[in-house]
Amino acid sequence: MTALLQKIKSRVTIHAHRRVRGLLEGEYTSVFHGRSIDFDDVRHYVPGDEVKDIDWKATARMGAPMTRRYIASRKHTLMLIADTGRSMAALAPSGETKRAISVFAAGVLGYLATRHGDLVGVVAGDADHTEHRRPESTDAHLERVLQLIHRRTTLDSGASDLASQLAFVARSFRRRMVLVVLADDRMLTPVEIATVRRLAVQHEILWLTIADADPMRTDWLDSSVVDVDALGELPASVRGDRRLRERFAASTIERENGARALWSELGISRTRIESEADVVPALFRLLEVHRHARR
Numbered sequence: 001m002t003a004l005l006q007k008i009k010s011r012v013t014i015h016a017h018r019r020v021r022g023l024l025e026g027e028y029t030s031v032f033h034g035r036s037i038d039f040d041d042v043r044h045y046v047p048g049d050e051v052k053d054i055d056w057k058a059t060a061r062m063g064a065p066m067t068r069r070y071i072a073s074r075k076h077t078l079m080l081i082a083d084t085g086r087s088m089a090a091l092a093p094s095g096e097t098k099r100a101i102s103v104f105a106a107g108v109l110g111y112l113a114t115r116h117g118d119l120v121g122v123v124a125g126d127a128d129h130t131e132h133r134r135p136e137s138t139d140a141h142l143e144r145v146l147q148l149i150h151r152r153t154t155l156d157s158g159a160s161d162l163a164s165q166l167a168f169v170a171r172s173f174r175r176r177m178v179l180v181v182l183a184d185d186r187m188l189t190p191v192e193i194a195t196v197r198r199l200a201v202q203h204e205i206l207w208l209t210i211a212d213a214d215p216m217r218t219d220w221l222d223s224s225v226v227d228v229d230a231l232g233e234l235p236a237s238v239r240g241d242r243r244l245r246e247r248f249a250a251s252t253i254e255r256e257n258g259a260r261a262l263w264s265e266l267g268i269s270r271t272r273i274e275s276e277a278d279v280v281p282a283l284f285r286l287l288e289v290h291r292h293a294r295r
Helices: 003-011 015-032 056-062 098-115 139-152 162-172 190-202 242-266 276-293
Strands: 038-044 066-071 077-083 119-125 130-136 178-184 204-210 269-273
Touching: 003 098, 003 139, 015 098, 015 276, 056 066, 077 098, 077 130, 077 139, 077 162, 098 119, 098 139, 098 178, 098 204, 098 276, 119 139, 119 162, 130 139, 130 162, 162 178, 162 190, 190 204, 190 242, 204 276, 242 269, 269 276
Parallel strands: 077 119, 077 178, 178 204, 204 269
Antiparallel strands: 038 066, 119 130
């Protein structure tokens, strides 16, 4: 049964996204194909070599331009790192669950990867448990990966613990990979930032933040709003306070500005997604930014 993957395939082929989908495939190819990501050795520069491949330290030692060479590789590995803590079972700004958006984003990237013969694996978990599926390149395997993320992300899941999933990747994998992190909408802890810095030295990283819904929305005042982390209801009297709503909106903007500054400092391409409809165009922009950043 391929229920989740089939939904993703149908969504990325609808007419409204046809042009963007083609651009998305082109960006995927330009970022992850045409050059290996495994370093081999250095040799003397010859006309036609790309300037970005020049090894400046070797050039200084040798007294002549030296170029890095890479081992030819036909397949790359895309490792999905999915936060499946219960906060990811909450709502996004669109009213959809963040779980649905996370699964869809993972599916789109996984679908592109397998179409190009690349391998897709997953590390998913919360504070209670971490699960890993070895990289493969079949539709059946990708469906199992998506089902794992979907099954593990519930209101009964443990608290979010992205630090544990990042640490698992850091100690478990030595081969260079493309890491795609599907994370909650929050600032990283110092421990997480330190681990991300370490991972960025060895791997390429793409970061997808799944946005939180605004619990202070006025059109939700007549509805029950529950904090899935604290497992408590947010009273309508609090949500209806104008000054609190203004302070909440200001803190949200401040947090997003801080996040942008952090990812810029880390040199990691990151996008924030608010709905399933945003996924394909947001991924296209992310891959485009990442491609230019590598130049």
